[in-house]
Amino acid sequence: EAGVTQSPTHLIKTRGQQATLRCSPISGHTSVYWYQQALGLGLQFLLWYDEGEERNRGNFPPRFSGRQFPNYSSELNVNALELEDSALYLCASRSGTVSNQPQHFGDGTRLSIL
Amino acid sequence: GENVEQHPSTLSVQEGDSAVIKCTYSDSASNYFPWYKQELGKRPQLIIDIRSNVGEKKDQRIAVTLNKTAKHFSLHITETQPEDSAVYFCAACPGGFKTIFGAGTRLFVKA
Numbered sequence: 681e682a683g684v685t686q687s688p689t690h691l692i693k694t695r696g697q698q699a700t701l702r703c704s705p706i707s708g709h710t711s712v713y714w715y716q717q718a719l720g721l722g723l724q725f726l727l728w729y730d731e732g733e734e735r736n737r738g739n740f741p742p743r744f745s746g747r748q749f750p751n752y753s754s755e756l757n758v759n760a761l762e763l764e765d766s767a768l769y770l771c772a773s774r775s776g777t778v779s780n781q782p783q784h785f786g787d788g789t790r791l792s793i794l
Numbered sequence: 795g796e797n798v799e800q801h802p803s804t805l806s807v808q809e810g811d812s813a814v815i816k817c818t819y820s821d822s823a824s825n826y827f828p829w830y831k832q833e834l835g836k837r838p839q840l841i842i843d844i845r846s847n848v849g850e851k852k853d854q855r856i857a858v859t860l861n862k863t864a865k866h867f868s869l870h871i872t873e874t875q876p877e878d879s880a881v882y883f884c885a886a887c888p889g890g891f892k893t894i895f896g897a898g899t900r901l902f903v904k905a
Contacts, residue, residue, distance in 0.1 A: 711891065722897040723838070723883060736892065770837065776891070780826035780845060783893055785837040 682707065684786035686771050692792045693761050701756040701789045705773030711735075712754040713772040713783060714746060723770065729754055730776045758791070766793045796821045798886050800896030808904050813871040815899045817884035820865070824894075826887040827867050829858060832898075833880045841882075842869070874903045 685704045693699050705712050714726040725738035729748035743759040752773075758765055768790050772783035797820045807813050819827075825846035830838035844851045844858045844867065851858050857870045867886075871878055884896040 713893070720900075723895045725895070728892075730891070774891075779889075779891060780887060782828045782840045782843055785830075785839070787837050 684771055684773050684784050686769075686786035686789050688789060689787070690790045690792070692794060694794050695761055695763060697761050699758045699761060699765075699791055701758075701769050701771075701791070703754045703756070703771030703773075703786060705752050705754070705771075706784055708775065709773035709784075710752050710776030711774045712748055712752065713774075714754070714756050715770045715772065716740075717768045717770055717788070719767070726769075727756065761793050763793050766791060796886075796888055796892075796894050798884060798894045798896040800884050800899055802899060803897065804900045804902070806902040806904065807874050809874060809876060811874055813874050813878070813901055813903075815869045815882055815884065815901075817867050817869075817886070817896050818865055819867070819886035819894070821886065821888035821894070822865065823888040824865075824886040827858070827860060828885050828887070828893075829869050830883040830885070831880045832883065838883060871901075874901075876903050876905050879903045 687702045711730040713728050715723045727746050728736040732748050746756045748754045768788045770788045772785045774783045775781050799818045828843040831841045832838040842856050844860050855872045860867045881898045881900050883898050885893050
């Protein structure tokens with residue numbers, strides 16, 4: 681069974697640019713979660729999608745947005761990049777129909793803002 | 795609001811000693827508690843989980859205990875080894891599909 685896959689592995693941008701990060705969930709998983717992890721720190725919840733709808737959003741500005749496609753893959757878009765957006769962005773997926781199941785994480789996209 | 799507190803933030807133990815990480819959750823509706831291990835530069839990976847109808851669960855050197863009355867749950871690692879060095883995250887799931895993570899514990903196992 682293929683795990684959660686994220687692309688690209690690394691992304692280098694400059695201030696003010698826009699970044700798009702992609703995530704493919706485990707087959708059969710309909711829920712996708714996005715987290716920001718700054719160096720050495722915890723998992724900050726960004727967004728949760730299920731069945732194409734945004735279910736919940738963390739405490740981040742509107743320039744962080746995303747979407748989920750009919751095949752349940754997801755994109756995270758970050759506009760007007762700032763230096764403090766430099767972090768590891770992790771995607772996780774889980775079953776959307778069976779409750780109390782663990783999230784499974786991808787390897788992340790490391791976003792560096794110059 | 796929903797919150798999971800995790801302590802300590804950093805833990806240093808000698809190889810062979812035990813390590814204990816404690817978490818407290820706020821939402822009494824939480825009924826599923828997974829634990830993740832994140833090694834340096836890698837993804838968080840599930841190492842053990844417990845559901846609210848169970849008080850304790852063990853898997854080799856790792857065990858998790860749950861006290862629903864006190865809203866506490868803990869991870870116990872016995873006979874620690876250098877490869878146990880990592881960041882550990884606890885989590886609580888209120889309502890089945892939401893996950894609230896603790897802030898993480900950085901465990902150092904000294905050889």
